[in-house]
Amino acid sequence: MHRSNGNNTPQHIAIIMDGNGRWARKHGLPRSKGHEKGGETVQRVVQMCLDHGVPWLTLYAFSTENWGRPPAEVKGLMEMLYRFLRKNRDSFMEKNVRLRAIGELEMLPEKCRRLLEECIQSSASHSALNLTLALSYGSRQEITAAARRLAEQVQRGELQPADISPELLAAQLYTSDIPDPDLLIRTSGEMRLSNYLLWQISYAELWLTPVLWPDFSTDDFEEALRDYAMRHRRYGKH
16 A cells, blocks of 8 residues: 655654664673663653654564574673563553554563563554554465465465456455555664565655664664655655
């Protein structure tokens, strides 16, 4: 779903939060400290979206590939997720933030999944900001699962192959009720998409910065918004 942008402010920002490990190495600290510092940046960016009237924010918090990291690091990341949710549960209420999550959530540890579901349910009526966490998420896996569901409908005779359209496939994605991102931000200087929202960002504007995620500041965020405001989005039509 495309959304026009009359006031030059992105309606949906997606972020690849990269650089926690390098930040920790740079400061002579364990990787866990980099992840903790990155968690503080999440809180800062949520507030910046609220301040600037950005209604949708999607954060790449944990990829399907991240399960392949050392077990101790994965365990630490899941503990950090649990602490983040517990710490911010009341803040979601106070700031009118609606929490969502996309990905293979069944793979999360039970206590994380249970608390995540509680936060999602308790914030379902909030409307100031839709904060979506991509957890155990991989775009290729998402698209494959969507194609499989359409194939099953064809097999059951509920759908003809000729009827399959981009809109039908998009309706099978995790983000079926979420507008496509207008702006994709990636920190740490990497020049790749890392299996993130590949379908959804087809027409998103990209903004890449060498700043490591724990150091991503209000000034960096506002620079991204200014750069976005100067771009003319043509969607291939001009």
